[in-house]
Amino acid sequence: METYYVTYNKTGFIDNWTTEKIDGFLPIQSEPALFTVLNCVRVVDGIAVMDQSQLEREKEAYWQTPPSDLEVVQQENAHLLLYSAELEAVIQQSQREDAELLFVLAEKGVL
Structure with a gap:
């Protein structure tokens, strides 16, 4: 004590x-x-x-107690960061697929 x-x-x-x-x-x-x-x-x-x-x-x-304005903004920010990361993953996958397609087309002499 x-x-x-x-x-x-x-x-x-x-x-x-x-x-x-x-x-x-x-x-x-x-x-x-x-x-x-x-x-x-x-x-x-x-x-x-x-x-x-x-x-x-x-x-x-x-x-x-309802969340404060700051807590709401922090939550929205967290969701936006997650959404941004998901979009980045989709973009990277799309770029890989585009690169593979271009490579195949180049190998076949199409490009």
């Missing part, structure tokens, strides 16, 4: 963590793994405790 300093939100969950003693922050004991976890950790008898039901609610809220 380590000593950390925290503040709570209205519902009693930790909403700020620090390792430094700051006015308005309360000292607690916590496992290092919980350090920086927000809105899912309560303090019980001076010890940080993960609230599993709140964690599940936070996860559910996260997945139900």
Whole structure:
């Protein structure tokens, strides 16, 4: 267990963590793994405790939140990169086929 300093939100969950003693922050004991976890950790008898039901609610809220504009653009960019790679593969295949055809035509004396 380590000593950390925290503040709570209205519902009693930790909403700020620090390792430094700051006015308005309360000292607690916590496992290092919980350090920086927000809105899912309560303090019980001076010890940080993960609230599993709140964690599940936070996860559910996260997945139900529509993507931000940045996330939408990143997803579109990923799709465009994939599409570009697929087109490049088609172009390369077409170029190989064209080269093979030209080679055959040249061998036959057509060109």
